C-alpha cells in the first residue's frame with residue numbers, strides 16, 4: 001500500500017520540480033528569490049505529510065520524504081534545504097510532547113499551510129559540547145519568557161514559525177516553537193552569503209518573548225532524550241538534500257560528456273564512479289531510515305552516512321565543474337551553483353568538522 005502511495009507522491013513532486021521549480025532555480029540562487037509557492041505546493045503534494053505517523057504505521061514514511069527532498073535537490077539545493085526545514089519541523093513535532101496545540105501545528109506544517117524552520121543548530125552543537133545555548137528562558141505563570149539571539153534560521157518570515165532550544169534559569173533546558181510574529185521577535189537580514197540566498201535565512205532576536213506552555217515541545221526533564229529521538233531523522237532528511245545535489249552534479253556531468261566525453265575521460269571522479277557511490281549511500285540511507293523511524297537506529301551509522309554525503313557532495317560538485325569546463329565557470333551554469341550548494345551541505349550543522357569529531361569520539365568510546 002505505502003509503496004504505491006510513495007510512487008504517486010514522487011510523481012507529483014517530479015512534475016512540480018520539472019515544471020515549476022526548474023525555471024526558477026537561477027533566480028533562487030542569484031536573486032535570493034524565496035520559492036514560497038513551491039514549498040506550499042510540495043505540502044499539497046504530500047512531501048511533508050509522508051512523515052506523519054499513521055494508525056496502522058503504513059504511511060510513506062521517512063524514506064519517501066527523503067526521496068522527495070532529493071528530487072528537489074537535484075534541481076535546486078536551496079529549495080531542497082527549505083523542504084528539509086519544513087520536513088524537520090514536522091518531524092520535530094511528531095516527536096514532541098503530546099499537546100493539542102502542537103498536533104494542530106504539525107498538521108498545518110505537514111500540509112504546507114504554515115511554513116517554518118528549525119533553529120536547532122545551536123542545541124545540536126550544545127549537546128555535542130561545542131557551544132552554550134544562546135537563548136535563555138525565564139519561567140512565568142503561563143509558560144516561559146525567552147530572550148537571546150540565533151544568528152541563522154532559514155525558512156522564516158511573517159506568518160511562519162521556528163523551533164529552538166533555551167536554557168532556563170534553574171539549569172533546565174527546553175525546546176519550544178514560536179511564531180515569527182510574536183511580540184518581542186525580531187527577524188534581521190545578515191550580510192550577503194556566497195549562496196543559498198533564497199532560503200530566507202535570517203537572524204532571530206528574542207526579547208522576553210512569551211512562549212505559552214502549549215508551545216513547549218520538550219520539557220526540561222525530556223530535553224536530552226528528545227534531541228536524541230529527533231536527531232537521526234533530522235540528519236537523514238538533511239542528507240537527502242545532499243544526495244539530491246549529487247544527482248544534479250551527475251546530470252551536469254552527463255550533459256558535459258555529450259559535448260566533450262573524450263577529454264573528460266582524463267578527469268577523476270567519473271560519472272560511473274560517482275553514480276556508484278551515490279547508489280551505495282542511498283542503499284545505506286534506505287536501511288537506516290526505517291530504523292530511525294522505529295527509534296532503533298545506531299547514531300554512529302547516521303553520522304557516518306551524513307559525513308559521507310557531505311564528502312561526496314564536495315567531490316561531485318568539483319567534478320561537475322571540471323567536466324563542464326569554461327561553461328561551468330559561468331555564474332549562470334548549474335555546475336557553478338552546485339559548487340556552492342555542496343559547500344553548504346558540508347558547513348551546515350552538523351558540519352563536516354563536527355561530524356568527524358563526533359565519529360572519532362564515538363569510535364574511541366566503542367569497546368575494541
Ligand SMILES: Cc1cc2nc3c(=O)[nH]c(=O)nc-3n(C[C@H](O)[C@H](O)[C@H](O)COP(=O)(O)OP(=O)(O)OC[C@H]3O[C@@H](n4cnc5c(N)ncnc54)[C@H](O)[C@@H]3O)c2cc1C
Pocket residue numbers: 085117118119120121122125131151152153154155190193195196199201347348349350351
Ligand atoms: C545559509 C545558512 C542557512 C542556515 N540555516 C540554519 C537553520 O535553518 N537553522 C539553524 O539552526 N542553523 C542554520 N544555519 C547555521 C549552520 O547550521 C551552522 O550552525 C552555522 O553556520 C555555524 O557553523 P559552525 O558550526 O561551522 O560554526 P562557526 O562558523 O565555526 O561559528 C562558531 C559559532 O559562532 C557563532 N556565529 C557564527 N556565525 C555567526 C553570525 N553570523 N552571527 C553571530 N554569531 C555567529 C555561532 O554561535 C557559531 O556556532 C545556517 C547557516 C547558513 C550559512
